[in-house]
Amino acid sequence: MKEFLRTKGFKMTPQRELIFRSFFELGEHVSVDELYDKVRDLDQSIGYSTVWRNLKLICKVGLAEEVNLGDGITRYDRVTKVPHGHLFCLSCKKLEEFPVEQLVGILAQTAGDRDFSPEHFKIEIHGLCNDCQNKAIDENNNGADDE
Amino acid sequence: MKEFLRTKGFKMTPQRELIFRSFFELGEHVSVDELYDKVRDLDQSIGYSTVWRNLKLICKVGLAEEVNLGDGITRYDRVTKVPHGHLFCLSCKKLEEFPVEQLVGILAQTAGDRDFSPEHFKIEIHGLCNDCQNKAIDENNNGADDE
DNA sequence: TTGAAAATGAAAGTCGATTTCATTTAGGCG
DNA sequence: CGCCTAAATGAAATCGACTTTCATTTTCAA
Numbered sequence: 015m016k017e018f019l020r021t022k023g024f025k026m027t028p029q030r031e032l033i034f035r036s037f038f039e040l041g042e043h044v045s046v047d048e049l050y051d052k053v054r055d056l057d058q059s060i061g062y063s064t065v066w067r068n069l070k071l072i073c074k075v076g077l078a079e080e081v082n083l084g085d086g087i088t089r090y091d092r093v094t095k096v097p098h099g100h101l102f103c104l105s106c107k108k109l110e111e112f113p114v115e116q117l118v119g120i121l122a123q124t125a126g127d128r129d130f131s132p133e134h135f136k137i138e139i140h141g142l143c144n145d146c147q148n149k150a151i152d153e154n155n156n157g158a159d160d161e
Numbered sequence: 162m163k164e165f166l167r168t169k170g171f172k173m174t175p176q177r178e179l180i181f182r183s184f185f186e187l188g189e190h191v192s193v194d195e196l197y198d199k200v201r202d203l204d205q206s207i208g209y210s211t212v213w214r215n216l217k218l219i220c221k222v223g224l225a226e227e228v229n230l231g232d233g234i235t236r237y238d239r240v241t242k243v244p245h246g247h248l249f250c251l252s253c254k255k256l257e258e259f260p261v262e263q264l265v266g267i268l269a270q271t272a273g274d275r276d277f278s279p280e281h282f283k284i285e286i287h288g289l290c291n292d293c294q295n296k297a298i299d300e301n302n303n304g305a306d307d308e
Numbered sequence: 309t310t311g312a313a314a315a316t317g318a319a320a321g322t323c324g325a326t327t328t329c330a331t332t333t334a335g336g337c338g
Numbered sequence: 339c340g341c342c343t344a345a346a347t348g349a350a351a352t353c354g355a356c357t358t359t360c361a362t363t364t365t366c367a368a
Contacts, residue, residue, distance in 0.1 A: 020366090023313095023314090024314075024315090025313085025314055025315070025364080025365050025366070026365080026366095027314090027315060027316080027364070027365070029315080029316070029317095030315080046355085046356085047355090059317085060316085060317085061316065061317040061318065062317085062318090063316080063317065063318080063319095063357080063358085064315080064316055064317065066356075066357080067315080067316085067357095068315095070357095080231070082229065082230075082231035083229075084227070084229035084283075086325085086354080086355070087355080088355080088356080099268075099271075101272065101275065101277050103277075104280060110275070110277075112271050112275070116267070117264055117267060117268075120263070120264060121246075121264075121284070121286055124246075124259050124286070125248065125286050125288065128248065128257070128259070128291075129290075129291040129294075130248050130250075130257075130286065130288055130289070130290055130291065131288045131289040131294050132286045132287070132288040133251060133287050133288040133289070134286075134287040134288065135285070135286055135287075136283065136284070136285040136286075136287065137268070137283070137284055137285075138282070138283040138284075139268055139271070139272050139277065139279045139281075139282055139283075140279070140280050140281040140282075140283065141272065141277055141278045141279040141280040141281065142277070142278040142280070143276075143277055144275075144276040144277065147276075147278050167335090170344095170345090171345075171346090172333080172334050172335070172344085172345055172346070173334080173335095174333070174334070174345090174346060174347080176346080176347070177346080193324085193325085194324090206348085207347085207348085208347065208348035208349065209348085209349090210326085210327085210347080210348065210349080210350095211346080211347055211348065213325075213326080214326095214346080214347085215346095217326095233323080233324070233356090234324080235324080235325080
């Protein structure tokens with residue numbers, strides 16, 4: 015990793031090492047705050063802006079990309095081989111993935127037909143995950159019938 | 162429209178009337194600032210927060226919905242009969258639409274397979290529109306070859 | 309070893325979205 | 339018609355995530 019960064023003109027530091035490692039240990043779709051919390055557990059002295067800047071760096075060197083679900087929080091998604099879409103639970107904010115090869119094919123064609131040069135496809139399903147659907151049902155059974 | 166709002170417990174005011182009308186006169190994907198500018202041309206005295214609140218109201222009563230393209234600006238998209246995706250130009254920010262019936266069918270199935278209750282589908286292609294591709298080419302031909 | 313370029317941490321700044329609060333207005337009711 | 343209460347308004351303050359600034363420290367190639 016040190017070599018990889020050096021070839022791109024960046025230096026390695028203990029903070030960066032820790033931040034990169036933590037990022038890849040956390041799952042997908044990490045927010046700055048989540049990463050900052052994790053990093054802070056390991057080194058109290060690392061600043062928020064350092065975490066933020068390194069997350070940006072991870073994107074710049076092509077290892078992750080920003081995901082914006084419209085809830086005001088930018089998440090950072092590891093770049094993986096396989097393109098995927100997101101199932102975003104509006105209630106608990108959990109994010110699941112699903113494969114989208116077929117869809118991306120259709121979208122690429124759509125773009126081509128319109129002389130639009132696609133850089134990135136975004137396919138999301140917003141709704142309620144199974145857990146939150148069940149919770150909603152429970153609440154209806156137990157709660158008062160207000161509103 | 163006044164009746165429509167009354168049945169939902171909202172009152173009609175001159176400001177609201179003007180804001181609603183302006184919103185529907187502007188095309189799709191209107192931002193608060195765009196609407197505020199237009200409304201301001203017609204009535205200098207209307208405040209930003211009133212425009213914002215009425216835009217939210219338009220969403221609440223189901224006539225529009227928020228669109229977030231990840232550029233930090235919330236746009237408001239009139240709810241239309243036909244579901245559509247967005248072609249978003251990363252350079253000039255222009256937004257085009259394209260039909261997505263077929264895709265939505267596939268996505269609904271995907272959601273169903275996973276016991277996910279979909280509320281909303283988001284299908285976007287981010288990239289460069291034809292104009293901006295050409296601009297980029299022009300710049301390469303004329304400009305210096307600085308990295 | 310050394311010096312320029314890059315990185316860091318704390319704090320301040322940015323900017324769109326949202327809320328607060330004092331005041332005004334709409335519209336149902338007698 | 340006037341009255342009254344809930345809703346609406348406008349200005350200003352606040353929020354909160356993101357981004358930048360700046361003084362200082364660190365990396366690493368020569």
